[in-house]
Amino acid sequence: MPAKPKVPGLLKGLGVTMGTMFRTVKDGANTVQYPHVKETPPIRARGVIALHEENCTACMLCSRSCPDWCIYIEAHKQLAPPRRAGGKPRQVNHLDRFDIDYALCMYCGICVEVCPFDALFWSPEYEYSEPRIADLLHDKSKLGEWMETVPEAPELEAGAAKK
Amino acid sequence: MIQLAIEIPYWGQSLLRVLGGLVAVLLPAGTIVYLFLFKMMSFMQSRLGPMEAGPYGSLQLVAEVGKWMQKEDLAPEAADKSIFKIAPLVVLVSTFLLVVVIPFGPDALFTDFEVGIFYGLAVASISVLGILIAGWASANKYSLLGGLRAAGQLIAYELPMVLAVVGVVIQAGSMNLQQIVVAQNTYEIFGLDWIGMPFVITQCVGFVIFMIAVQAELTQPPFDMPIAESELVSGYMTEYSGFRFLIFFIGEFATAGVFAFLASILFLGGWGIPFAWFGWTDLDSVDNWMNVVGPVIMLTKMMLLTGIIMWVRFSYPRFREDQLQTFAWKVLIPVSILNIAVTAILKVAV
Numbered sequence: 001m002p003a004k005p006k007v008p009g010l011l012k013g014l015g016v017t018m019g020t021m022f023r024t025v026k027d028g029a030n031t032v033q034y035p036h037v038k039e040t041p042p043i044r045a046r047g048v049i050a051l052h053e054e055n056c057t058a059c060m061l062c063s064r065s066c067p068d069w070c071i072y073i074e075a076h077k078q079l080a081p082p083r084r085a086g087g088k089p090r091q092v093n094h095l096d097r098f099d100i101d102y103a104l105c106m107y108c109g110i111c112v113e114v115c116p117f118d119a120l121f122w123s124p125e126y127e128y129s130e131p132r133i134a135d136l137l138h139d140k141s142k143l144g145e146w147m148e149t150v151p152e153a154p155e156l157e158a159g160a161a162k163k
Numbered sequence: 164m165i166q167l168a169i170e171i172p173y174w175g176q177s178l179l180r181v182l183g184g185l186v187a188v189l190l191p192a193g194t195i196v197y198l199f200l201f202k203m204m205s206f207m208q209s210r211l212g213p214m215e216a217g218p219y220g221s222l223q224l225v226a227e228v229g230k231w232m233q234k235e236d237l238a239p240e241a242a243d244k245s246i247f248k249i250a251p252l253v254v255l256v257s258t259f260l261l262v263v264v265i266p267f268g269p270d271a272l273f274t275d276f277e278v279g280i281f282y283g284l285a286v287a288s289i290s291v292l293g294i295l296i297a298g299w300a301s302a303n304k305y306s307l308l309g310g311l312r313a314a315g316q317l318i319a320y321e322l323p324m325v326l327a328v329v330g331v332v333i334q335a336g337s338m339n340l341q342q343i344v345v346a347q348n349t350y351e352i353f354g355l356d357w358i359g360m361p362f363v364i365t366q367c368v369g370f371v372i373f374m375i376a377v378q379a380e381l382t383q384p385p386f387d388m389p390i391a392e393s394e395l396v397s398g399y400m401t402e403y404s405g406f407r408f409l410i411f412f413i414g415e416f417a418t419a420g421v422f423a424f425l426a427s428i429l430f431l432g433g434w435g436i437p438f439a440w441f442g443w444t445d446l447d448s449v450d451n452w453m454n455v456v457g458p459v460i461m462l463t464k465m466m467l468l469t470g471i472i473m474w475v476r477f478s479y480p481r482f483r484e485d486q487l488q489t490f491a492w493k494v495l496i497p498v499s500i501l502n503i504a505v506t507a508i509l510k511v512a513v
Binding site: 010013014016017018020021023024025029030031033 | 203205206207208209210211214474475477478479
């Protein structure tokens, strides 16, 4: 049996609400008035996914691991000039289409985790709502634009193994 | 009593009374919604509430009413249409009928009714009918459950409310609300005539019971089992939208204001100030300027009481259905009967 409180809980509850009211009047609310004032999201906030196109090899890992099937990738093979002089031309995948449908995306971040070539990044940008649902399908140029908003990767911890 | 210089014809008097009734019901409702529901609740939750419509969101209510008015007037396919449509009006009408007996000053009243408080409590329970037929006519099991819960709750809490009022009636010796006001402002307590005798001092138990019963009659939390939005999807209001929902909404807060008027008359001295201040002895000797000051005093007391009602509303979680009924039948009703007995004995003995 817990000890009986000095002040009855019913009165204490009234005190909490009244105290919060006076604090809000005096010091202002804990909320901000959104369209006028904007809070900076945390640096690792999951706002939107950005695509660094040069790194993408169209390996389809992100598309296949997406639980919502909201990543659409199309690519074709083409020949690229050899790395060293005198070598054979290399065969590379060239990305034709890379779309993420944010109407379906649930922001789980598996695609970012699974990408072996560091082509996908989280950006804290969150203001991309659209009046038409079809406009939530971001193509690869739009996903590329989000790269500007991706924050610098934080420094590795001291003693961490470098790749 | 006032002798007016001009004679107002009967239709003019009726028109004035209707306008006065509208003001007396809608002005408190609007003020309560803005001041308490929008602002006080927001501040208690450490947010600002509506800020965009008008300065500090003061026109938010106008925007909301406009929104509701332009919505489609929907009725479910299986609903009993005509009954379904009049239900909100029945609820609102009980509020308008109730305000009729409330005096706002020595002459500022709609009707001087000899058994005013009896009539008031009787018409207040018309709203139960409205709620019950709203729940039944919706052809929706959530609405029906909500309506039945509301009926059970309102009947359970009607009793302690009436019994709490009986104490006041015994002490004032009248059922006329005007006489109850006069009694509180002419009696003396502790031999001090400058304080009058607001019945909240002598009937403090009755006052607490009355306020709890009002809270339950208004189905405000913690007594909001009938509209429990998380389990019954707003109970009897589930199927209502647009204009008819607006009527329910106005009815809820207008009734809060009118019950607060009633409580301030019964327990806080109504429109009056202690008559000894200006050497008045009875109702006829009260100066005419009280007809202007009286409503302001009433409004202040009403705001105070609704403030308390809303404060409790925003602070407490909901009662369970069995707790709610147990509280009414096993606590409030015995205590209020005891209160009547003690009041009657003291009234005869002293």
